[in-house]
Amino acid sequence: MTKRKKILIAIGVAAAVLLVGFWFYWSPRAGVQGDLSFGDSFSIRWLIRSQTLQPILHIHLDTDGSAEVMTGVQRGPWDGGGGYYKLKKTLEGWSIIETGGWTS
Numbered sequence: 001m002t003k004r005k006k007i008l009i010a011i012g013v014a015a016a017v018l019l020v021g022f023w024f025y026w027s028p029r030a031g032v033q034g035d036l037s038f039g040d041s042f043s044i045r046w047l048i049r050s051q052t053l054q055p056i057l058h059i060h061l062d063t064d065g066s067a068e069v070m071t072g073v074q075r076g077p078w079d080g081g082g083g084y085y086k087l088k089k090t091l092e093g094w095s096i097i098e099t100g101g102w103t104s
Contacts, residue, residue, distance in 0.1 A: 031057070031058045032058075032060075035061065036067075041059070043093055043094050044069065044087060044094055047087065048071060051083075051085070051099075054082050054083060055071060055073065056070075057071060057072060057074065058070040065088070066097070067086070067087045068084070068085070068087075069086075070082060070083070070084055070102065071083040071084075071085070080103070081102060081104065082101065083099065084098075
């Protein structure tokens with residue numbers, strides 16, 4: 001492998017890492033209710049990002065171990081909408097068990 005190919009591969013990997021980082025942090029930090037570890041937060045955000053590009057507004061960890069995630073926009077008290085996701089933690093990680101929408 002030539003030096004030029006190695007440089008191009010390194011640039012491609014760096015660009016991919018930057019793109020994933022931008023994709024993960026694109027939305028403003030969601031309000032989190034409950035004790036959520038960094039790993040769980042990353043997994044939930046990654047799962048939701050694979051479903052929608054709407055900003056994550058809120059993550060609520062329930063006492064039964066499930067999580068509710070609200071995405072979308074809130075422009076005012078009576079002007080907003082987005083997606084609703086209910087997640088459950090399994091042995092393989094977080095999975096979506098229910099989806100829906102919301103409006104205000």
